Amino acid sequence: MAARAGLPIVAxxxxxxxxxxxxxNRIVGERAAIVEDRARTxxxxxxxxxxxxxxxxxxxxxxxxxxxxxDPIEARVQDQARIAIAEADVIVFVVEAISGLTPADQEAAExxxxxxxxxxxxxxxxxxxxxxxxxxxxxxxxxxxxxxIAAIHGRGVADLLDEIVLALxxxxxxxxxxxxxxxxADAFSRDVEAGRLEAxxxxxxxxxxxxxxxxxxxxxxxxxxPAFDEATEDVVDEAAKRWDAMIASESEDESPAIAFxxxxxxxxxxxxxxxxKQDRMIVSDVPGTTRDAIDTTLPWGRTEIVxxxxxxxxxxxxxAGGPAAERYSTLRSFRAISRADVAVLxxxxxxxxxAQDAHIAGFVVEEGRGLVVAVNKWxxxxxxxxxxxxxxxxxxxxxxxxxxxxxxxxxxxxxxQRVERVLELAVDVWAERRRRISTGAxxxxxxxxxxxxxxxxxxxRRPKLFYATQVGVAPPTFVFFARDAGSVHFSYRRYxxxxxxxxxxxxxxxxxxIFRERATVRxxxxxxxxxxxxxxxxxxxxxxxxxxxxxxxRAAR
Ligand code: GDP
Ligand code: GDP
Numbered sequence: 001m002a003a004r005a006g007l008p009i010v011a012x013x014x015x016x017x018x019x020x021x022x023x024x025n026r027i028v029g030e031r032a033a034i035v036e037d038r039a040r041t042x043x044x045x046x047x048x049x050x051x052x053x054x055x056x057x058x059x060x061x062x063x064x065x066x067x068x069x070x071d072p073i074e075a076r077v078q079d080q081a082r083i084a085i086a087e088a089d090v091i092v093f094v095v096e097a098i099s100g101l102t103p104a105d106q107e108a109a110e111x112x113x114x115x116x117x118x119x120x121x122x123x124x125x126x127x128x129x130x131x132x133x134x135x136x137x138x139x140x141x142x143x144x145x146x147x148x149i150a151a152i153h154g155r156g157v158a159d160l161l162d163e164i165v166l167a168l169x170x171x172x173x174x175x176x177x178x179x180x181x182x183x184x185a186d187a188f189s190r191d192v193e194a195g196r197l198e199a200x201x202x203x204x205x206x207x208x209x210x211x212x213x214x215x216x217x218x219x220x221x222x223x224x225x226p227a228f229d230e231a232t233e234d235v236v237d238e239a240a241k242r243w244d245a246m247i248a249s250e251s252e253d254e255s256p257a258i259a260f261x262x263x264x265x266x267x268x269x270x271x272x273x274x275x276x277k278q279d280r281m282i283v284s285d286v287p288g289t290t291r292d293a294i295d296t297t298l299p300w301g302r303t304e305i306v307x308x309x310x311x312x313x314x315x316x317x318x319x320a321g322g323p324a325a326e327r328y329s330t331l332r333s334f335r336a337i338s339r340a341d342v343a344v345l346x347x348x349x350x351x352x353x354x355a356q357d358a359h360i361a362g363f364v365v366e367e368g369r370g371l372v373v374a375v376n377k378w379x380x381x382x383x384x385x386x387x388x389x390x391x392x393x394x395x396x397x398x399x400x401x402x403x404x405x406x407x408x409x410x411x412x413x414x415x416x417q418r419v420e421r422v423l424e425l426a427v428d429v430w431a432e433r434r435r436r437i438s439t440g441a442x443x444x445x446x447x448x449x450x451x452x453x454x455x456x457x458x459x460x461r462r463p464k465l466f467y468a469t470q471v472g473v474a475p476p477t478f479v480f481f482a483r484d485a486g487s488v489h490f491s492y493r494r495y496x497x498x499x500x501x502x503x504x505x506x507x508x509x510x511x512x513x514i515f516r517e518r519a520t521v522r523x524x525x526x527x528x529x530x531x532x533x534x535x536x537x538x539x540x541x542x543x544x545x546x547x548x549x550x551x552x553x554r555a556a557r
Pocket of ligand 1: 014015016017018019020021022023063124125126127149150151152153
């Protein structure tokens with residue numbers, strides 16, 4: 001996957017074997033490491049997410065983004081450096097102390113000096129003090145600060161992360177909103193813990209099919225004694241595991257992971273049951289990433305589909321309405337969405353699209369997941385005519401224009417009408433989300449679009465597009481190099497997005513457009529290349545100096 005909305009990107013650049021992926025794995029954790037082993041050639045999997053000092057960011061190992069492995073190393077590393085310049089907010093340039101400075105390092109440095117993002121030079125394999133001293137030769141690259149690390153042992157990595165976080169741009173609105181949402185989830189779990197909320201699940205009507213499956217169904221709300229223990233743990237898990245789960249979802253292999261989400265009583269469990277009743281040969285339950293989460297695997301053509309967190313919906317019965325129940329199902333939906341490739345948002349055909357539905361859908365978009373809107377209980381919609389569905393869709397588009405990329409399907413979980421279609425659409429969306437457009441085709445389109453309509457002037461400046469490239473999939477992410485990139489108006493982004501969709505489809509998937517100032521050739525900060533003399537540490541650091549190091553940070557993993 002690529003840039004998740006609102007998260008800054010830290011790119012790791014360097015020639016082969018300096019330890020980029022070792023550093024990447026150390027920063028983003030074990031699960032991504034597994035991915036790395038398995039998918040050396042899957043370029044998209046080299047993105048991971050982490051947080052440090054209360055800041056969350058994406059890390060990308062550009063080593064996996066090699067364009068043409070038959071190119072000489074110098075050319076490949078230069079390409080990586082260009083990608084890093086295009087999409088990163090901070091660049092970590094990895095070199096290594098054992099073999100010392102090489103021509104490939106020099107070539108990469110040449111490109112990186114043009115970056116407007118801060119560049120941190122990490123001298124890896126500084127396994128001991130002696131090597132750390134030898135690392136001094138890298139001052140010749142021209143950056144005034146270098147950071148000795150040993151990625152394999154974690155030495156120096158915490159300090160490097162401190163510097164990375166200091167160098168990140170200020171928190172965006174999306175990041176702040178995300179923090180707010182988490183604080184809300186925490187507050188909610190504290191309320192549940194303290195018994196401040198009413199029991200929100202009442203009654204239960206397990207049948208042989210769902211008996212024994214843990215999850216919501218095991219919440220016994222009968223009697224006066226609300227059984228909150230399970231709910232508490234569940235909700236606490238919610239916040240704690242969410243981000244781990246996100247990373248895990250990246251590490252899962254190629255089966256589409258689909259989540260059914262929506263408000264209570266929209267028919268999620270009915271849909272699941274309808275699908276499982278179709279004569280499928282194998283259905284297996286596999287533990288999800290949280291204690292009570294169960295995923296269901298079902299065969300699909302030559303592959304299989306993973307349905308996320310079916311424990312939460314594998315129960316039948318009445319669910320109490322009210323704000324607490326809504327909040328609970330929303331939190332549960334958030335967690336499922338963050339683990340899924342595609343979310344199927346069920347809405348009630350009789351009630352229509354509610355604010356809560358839009359809220360959940362907004363989260364899907366923000367997370368860059370695919371989206372299918374399934375209007376359920378279509379059987380119960382009265383006085384249908386040939387145009388009822390079209391009117392319904394039009395109304396959804398009107399109420400929530402930000403969802404206009406998502407396919408809408410009317411279904412009835414009760415009668416089974418079009419329930420298979422839901423999975424077909426979800427799998428289509430899954431494929432669209434991973435679609436990659438060749439640079440040539442992309443630039444033909446962008447050139448054409450810009451010729452037809454040039455970007456509007458903003459505050460007396462007219463941006464000019466030069467070039468575009470797709471830097472990632474899932475969701476498809478494009479970088480546009482432009483003059484006055486900061487002045488590209490929202491309406492023009494919309495225009496380009498629409499043109500991309502008209503030409504290439506991308507049904508059901510959010511797409512991301514990133515505008516970058518075209519890298520201009522600048523003189524290196526200081527012509528120090530000839531003199532290999534180390535700069536004193538105290539001299540002006542490459543980025544903001546640290547104000548005291550404070551108490552020990554979380555140890556590097
Ligand atoms: P990449 O090609 O830049 O992604 O490099 P890798 O992460 O695959 O590492 C290349 C080699 O360097 C591997 O054999 C690692 O075990 C080794 N390596 C990575 N970090 C360190 C380190 O801090 N010290 C030493 N001595 N070796 C390391
Ligand atoms: P969940 O809370 O989202 O899992 O919703 P359920 O699957 O438990 O369904 C809630 C209620 O809506 C139940 O009484 C279902 O029988 C009813 N229901 C679900 N799907 C349909 C449908 O397609 N048509 C009609 N008429 N009722 C449905």
